[in-house]
Amino acid sequence: xxxxxxxxxILEGFDKSRPRMTISQAAExxxxxxxxxxxxxxxxxxxxxxSHDGKYFQPTPRMVRLGRAYLGTSPLALHAQTYLDQARDVxxxxxxxxVWDEGQCLFVARAGASQIVSTDIAVGVRLPAHxxxxxxALLSALKEEExxxxxxxxxxxxxxxxxxxxxxxxxxxxxQRAGELGYATSAEELELGMHSLAVPVADxxxxxxxxxxxxxxxxxxxxxxxxxxxxxxLRLAAxxxxxxx
Amino acid sequence: xxxxxxxxxILEGFDKSRPRMTISQAAExxxxxxxxxxxxxxxxxxxxxxSHDGKYFQPTPRMVRLGRAYLGTSPLALHAQTYLDQARDVxxxxxxxxVWDEGQCLFVARAGASQIVSTDIAVGVRLPAHxxxxxxALLSALKEEExxxxxxxxxxxxxxxxxxxxxxxxxxxxxQRAGELGYATSAEELELGMHSLAVPVADxxxxxxxxxxxxxxxxxxxxxxxxxxxxxxLRLAAxxxxxxx
Numbered sequence: 001x002x003x004x005x006x007x008x009x010i011l012e013g014f015d016k017s018r019p020r021m022t023i024s025q026a027a028e029x030x031x032x033x034x035x036x037x038x039x040x041x042x043x044x045x046x047x048x049x050x051s052h053d054g055k056y057f058q059p060t061p062r063m064v065r066l067g068r069a070y071l072g073t074s075p076l077a078l079h080a081q082t083y084l085d086q087a088r089d090v091x092x093x094x095x096x097x098x099v100w101d102e103g104q105c106l107f108v109a110r111a112g113a114s115q116i117v118s119t120d121i122a123v124g125v126r127l128p129a130h131x132x133x134x135x136x137a138l139l140s141a142l143k144e145e146e147x148x149x150x151x152x153x154x155x156x157x158x159x160x161x162x163x164x165x166x167x168x169x170x171x172x173x174x175x176q177r178a179g180e181l182g183y184a185t186s187a188e189e190l191e192l193g194m195h196s197l198a199v200p201v202a203d204x205x206x207x208x209x210x211x212x213x214x215x216x217x218x219x220x221x222x223x224x225x226x227x228x229x230x231x232x233x234l235r236l237a238a239x240x241x242x243x244x245x
Numbered sequence: 246x247x248x249x250x251x252x253x254x255i256l257e258g259f260d261k262s263r264p265r266m267t268i269s270q271a272a273e274x275x276x277x278x279x280x281x282x283x284x285x286x287x288x289x290x291x292x293x294x295x296s297h298d299g300k301y302f303q304p305t306p307r308m309v310r311l312g313r314a315y316l317g318t319s320p321l322a323l324h325a326q327t328y329l330d331q332a333r334d335v336x337x338x339x340x341x342x343x344v345w346d347e348g349q350c351l352f353v354a355r356a357g358a359s360q361i362v363s364t365d366i367a368v369g370v371r372l373p374a375h376x377x378x379x380x381x382a383l384l385s386a387l388k389e390e391e392x393x394x395x396x397x398x399x400x401x402x403x404x405x406x407x408x409x410x411x412x413x414x415x416x417x418x419x420x421q422r423a424g425e426l427g428y429a430t431s432a433e434e435l436e437l438g439m440h441s442l443a444v445p446v447a448d449x450x451x452x453x454x455x456x457x458x459x460x461x462x463x464x465x466x467x468x469x470x471x472x473x474x475x476x477x478x479l480r481l482a483a484x485x486x487x488x489x490x
Contacts, residue, residue, distance in 0.1 A: 004252035004288045011311050019318035043249045048347070059315040061344050061351050066256050067312010068369030070304040073264035085357060099306045102293070106306050112330060112356060124313030 006032045007040040011049070011063070020058035067124065070108070076210055077108045079244040083237040084111035084212065090233050091214055093221075097201075097241075098134045099210045101126060103155040105134040108210075127190065130157040130171055131164050133198035134213045136184035139175045141200060141208035148172045163188045183231055187223045195223045197230050201238045203245035212238050251277045252285040256294070256308070265303035312369065315353070321455055322353045324489040328482040329356035329457065335478050336459055338466075342446075342486075343379045344455045346371060348400040350379040353455075372435060375402040375416055376409050378443035379458045381429035384420045386445060386453035393417045408433045428476055432468045440468045442475050446483045448490035457483050 009030035013021060021029065027037035041057050044050045049066075050057045071077045080097045087095040088111035097109040104126040129135025130152065142148050149172055157166040165171055178184035187195040198213035214230045221229070254275035258266060266274065272282035286302050289295045294311075295302045316322045325342045332340040333356035342354040349371040374380025375397065387393050394417055402411040410416055423429035432440040443458035459475045466474070 002284070002288050003248040004285055005292050007249035007252070008289075008292055008294065008311070011314055014314035015317050039247070040249055043247050047250050047253055049253065059318055061315055061319075061346050061353055063315040064312050064351060064353055064369045065346075065371075066253070067309045067316075069256055069259035070306055070308040071312075071369065072260050073304055074306070081357075101306050101310075106309060108306055108309055112326075124309045124316065126310075 003036075003040065003043070006030055006036055007044060010037060010040050011044070011059075011066075014059050020056035022056055026057070074108070075245060076241075080109040080210075080212075080241055081111070083241045084109055087111070087212065087214070087233050087237040091230055093214050093216050093230070095212060095214050095234070095237070096134075097210055097212055098127075098138070098198075100138055103129060103151070105129055105132055105138060105211070128158060128160070129155065130166070131160050131186060131189040133184045133186040133196040133215075134211045136175055136178045136186065137198035137200050137211040137213070138208065140179035140184060142175070143179070145172060145176065148175050160190055161188055161192050163192075165189060183227070183234070185223060185227065188218065193218050195226060197223075197226055197234065199231070199234045199238045201245075202242045204243065209245060210241075212241070248281075248285065248288070251275055251281055252289060255282060255285050256289070256304075256311075259304050265301035267301060271302070319353070320490060321486075325354040325455075325457075325486055326356070328486045329354055332356065332457065332459070332478050332482040336475055338459050338461050338475070340457060340459050340479070340482070341379075342455055342457055343372075343383070343443075345383055348374060348396070350374055350377055350383060350456070352379075373403060373405070374400065375411070376405050376431060376434040378429045378431040378441040378460075379456045381420055381423045381431065382443035382445045382456040382458070383453065385424035385429060387420070388424070390417060390421065393420050405435055406433055406437050408437075410434060428472070428479075430468060430472065433463065438463050440471065442468075442471055442479065444476070444479045444483045446490075447487050449488065454490060455486075457486070 010026045013029035023038045023041060024034055026041060027034040045052050048062045049060060051060050084095045084097060095111045096107050098105040098107045107125045129139055139148060152168045152171055157171060159166050183199045185197050194215055195218055196213055196215040198211040200208040201210040201212055203209045212234050216226055255271045258274035268283045268286060269279055271286060272279040290297050293307045294305060296305050329340045329342060340356045341352050343350040343352045352370045374384055384393060397413045397416055402416060404411050428444045430442050439460055440463055441458055441460040443456040445453040446455040446457055448454045457479050461471055
């Protein structure tokens, strides 16, 4: 593995559960030698991507620039904001755009709700496909039952709440049904007290490239009511965005 | 320069003006040999950070993960969102958090306005210090006139609009005045038709670590009215956030 690949693996190691790392923690996370981890961290320190307090290394604001490379250049993320903002204004709930990232849903744009208590889906968050409305809407682009099954074999469904469906037959049916309906839901399967609705975004060639979704607390609005209220708005946003792609 | 440093330099090259690059464009941007640029781009391709259409390389969603390393771990960016959202709800204008990044202001968190036409300051955007309210508020933490002058010598002020003040004496006075008042403004000095107001955020040790700012179109609200309306709200947000740091 080249120095560049090792350094990027270490950079990805920093997250909420590992806000800072020692050389040996970085070596363990990225599965490289302590000497290689040390070289990488010192290069990152020198380039200004991490700071060092003598023991721990932690990310600096400069790292934000790297994330912007995609967000600042992808036509999808650039065009989406207007449509997400409009949908959020009507719905008064957070509206997000997600794409595939290695079997998970990666949120790449978001219009925050003006509610003080909002769901915690920020840009850069990744969610498992089987339990999220977004993942099911993305999967519903798969036309063949076998393709859906083989996805769940590659990424086995994990129980996240008491409501999470992990049975592959049941999930395959849910995804196929989402394909027929043109939308997907998840009711407290990702997190207790939260449900969500997602619709696929098709580009001008008809390929599903993303989803637009809305999440709400169950205490604020029921799942059927969420679908009734939000589905036409999300479809309008998805259609508008799709035409720009 | 190690492979890691070269690769990061190339990654930073992707932006709105360079959404995709050939090997030779990447080599030129990062000031490395075409052979080194090729090795870096192929490593990035292999790791899933860029895609390749045979000629051009361009960022993939995976790159967003790197930007999250800071945003997902910095107590500042994590705590700020609630305060920004609250201020945005009251003001109905976009409210942003910025920190220093090598002589420029880097926006690391933002609550978007519910106005359809909003100012274009997204997370990851960098603004020059001399012409932005945010930069002036950050600079106002410098207590000595000499420190302010020496900043402008290191980062010479550039004319961005007909209103941009570039005279170092005048700018030094403006920054000192911002320090006395506890806030800074910029009236169409960054962009015609837009003005902004920023207040410093001090951590629990009293050190200025960030600014909270609001921007608005001149057609919607005058600069004096913006200060009257937004200053108490921004100060409340800055104080609330500061206490968590």
